[in-house]
Amino acid sequence: MITFKHLKGDLFGGLTAGIVALPLALAFGEASGAGPIAGLWGAIITGFFAAAFGGTNTQITGPTGPMVVVFAGLVGELTLERSASFAEVSGIIFTAVVLAGILQILFGVFRVGQYIRLVPYPVISGFMSGIGVIIILLQASRIFGSEPDRGGVIAAIQAIPGAIANPNLIATGIALLSLLIVFFWPKNIGRFIPGALAALIIGTLIGLPFEGVPKLAEVLPTFDSFADRLPPFVLPQFDRGVAFLVLEAAIILALLGAIDSLLTSLVADNATRTRHDSNKELIGQGIGNGIAGLFGAIPGAGATMRTMVNIRTGGVTRLSGMIHGLVLLAVVLALTPLAAEIPHAVLAGILIKVGWDIIDVAYILKAHKGPRWDLVLMAVVLAVTVFVDLIAAVGIGVFLAALGYVHNIAKDQLAALGEERLTDLDEEERQLYEQAKGRVRIFEFNGPLSFGAAADLAHQVRQTLGGQEVLILDFAQMPTLDVSAAFAIRSIIEDAEGENRHVYLCNMAEPVRQKLDGLGLIALIKPQNILPTRKDALRQAAAKLSRGGGEEPIGAAPQPA
Incomplete structure (x- = not known):
């Protein structure tokens, strides 16, 4: 049930999450092979419908790295298989997205989601902290007005020395001001205007007169007419020759999206002290992805970073996720010129604060006083999250946690038996x-x-x-x-x-x-x-x-x- 009791917080959270999601959606769309607009529509459609029908109040859904990797792989294989352009095989490609949505709905109906809740706290802590570290590393070079040459954490780390050696002083100043605002914004004012939103407005206004500051205009597409802004309806196509390839991609997208989304739901639970409905969340994700596939939009999943942005800037109910989708819709339809003036450095400052808030500092400082195995487990998950893969980190973490649990239970059982x-x-x-x-x-x-x-x-x-x-x-x-x-x-x-x-x-x-x-x-x-x-x-x-x-x-x- 949608409620307006927390309208102000939901408005601020959804607005900020939408602005933060904008460059990510464009970048993921470009990386997917479907184009930046497909990424924007993916964020709009999955973000709105997953929030409306899902089971996690503060979840922000949109294109994510793991989902884009699988989708781009399907695009590459089909275009190579058919020696065709993306437009010529788009009907087959988006059929996989629709099927993935249907599978996720079935996961929810058959209550598969309840098993994801069994992830232990050290794994969640390591995963959360790893996400926070990734966010900070990805934004580090942008503080100095520079962009990494490639995507990924390693490329972001490699770009930091060069960015420090050749800073864009204006961008650096704007980023530092944004950091000061988000870290030290007065709490009494923050009840009315969150620090992240204040940093967004102030940083953008300061950056308006300067031409040399990297802004979103560099990645925003241009439209020749209003009709170009609307998504096309893509009729699903079935082809026996590539049926297995499409079905395989649909299953992977469904599973990956389910795991990604429910892990983000667990992170959101930890941040808000609430409890999500995992099976309802899977149904919402399935509806979002199913509709996205029908309108040529790339698939999405619960996005941890954007969800945490929403929470930290006031989002409380599912209305915030719907507002996030509507903000992006407004950007596509009418507000592209305004969004184009936002400096990357402002978003970098906001995201670094978000990354710091996500890191589980409280547990890290006290973990050495608890079981050593839990500390090792948390550290392993954090490292794998940062340097390898988010899903692999959780898989390894759960596997190691299960081994540790079985080992301890076996010791107790054998001791009692003797x-x-x-x-x-x-x-x-x-x-x-x-x-x-x-x-x-x-x-x-x-x-x-x-x-x-x-x-x-x-x-x-x-x-x-x-x-x-x-x-x-x-x-x-x-x-x-x-x-x-x-x-x-x-x-x-x-x-x-x-x-x-x-x-x-x-x-x-x-x-x-x-x-x-x-x-x-x-x-x-x-x-x-x-x-x-x-x-x-x-x-x-x-x-x-x-x-x-x-x-x-x-x-x-x-x-x-």
Whole structure:
């Protein structure tokens, strides 16, 4: 439901995000091979409709680097395959965008988005901080009135020394003034006019008389007529010869856009202390991309930097994302001359402040006091985010976090397994245990075993067993088990057989019994050694020990010849 309760903040946030998104949309459009206007319309359409129908209040959607890379790859492959221009194959290309939107809607309908929420905090912190570092590095040379020769973080770093050595003094002055405004703008005035908006207005007015200051006019396209400003309707085309290529691109765009958007949603949650609806967000993203494909616009996803600009300059509700789209629409239709006068240095100053705010300084300063693994994890994700790829950073982070979690759980499970909980025994069980005089060992499984614990389970049992003649495996706390745990239990049974120990199984739930039976483990134990309770197992063990253990210690009953 759209609300106007925070109209002022949404207006400022959407306006600033729209202005910041303008050069990015143009640049992404040019890089995609579809042209700058396709980038602008991509930001307008996906930004408006994803905000209107999505599940993250402050999300700003538009063209992003990962999405543009996949889209540009499809453009290059199709134009090469057909030896045709972009215009000649545009119907096929934008069919992939429409299909990607449909797939994202299906992701939302089938509630795929809930799994993205499982990303742990150190990964989010590293990702956020990496985004902040990227923003600062990309804008560093622009403070001095220079532009990197190429895109990417490495090129931006390489451009910094040259920019410092040959500064555009006017642009540098405007950038420094913008930085001072955004960092030190009075809070009481900021309630009415955010510092970023003030820097945008003041910096632009100061830059008006100067010709040598790089401005947006350098990247804005010109239009011969009003009709040129409107997007064309692109009818989807299906071609069997390239159907697999189009479908593959659509799947990658859908998955990449979903991950990119929901990660940005998590970042927005962290900044606003709210919680997004991931499945609704996927539906909104799908609607935005589906419509974008029908009007020749490049696909988009939740954009972390633009979302944070929106949040930091006052955006609170989904109205801010819709206003961001309308601002860009106004630029395309009417306000191109005004936007053309904005100096790049002003945007650089605003974005550096945004980058600094995104870096998780509070966690970085205190992380050394917490678990070292979490600090290492955060640092790895930050480094991969900055120097490799955003999606790869999160994938590596989640993988490492999962390994760390499994390792810790396995340690706890194995430690608990090695303890005999004699306090849990009732009076009769205690008497039976004491009568055995150390010849009985009870192992109680404390809940389901992870595959990490299962890997060392047999070794743990061997290490803790001494001269006991009887081993009781108590499954009371194990409602189910996987194949790894089942085969670990098989190793325990086979080890006991080799050392002439009697093995009893007790308190097995039906799912556990069925799994062990299906894998052939039940056949390793005499039927009379599988008992309903621990007390029954202790009684039978005591009886066997009192008889001197004359029976076969383990194994199925002999089969008749």
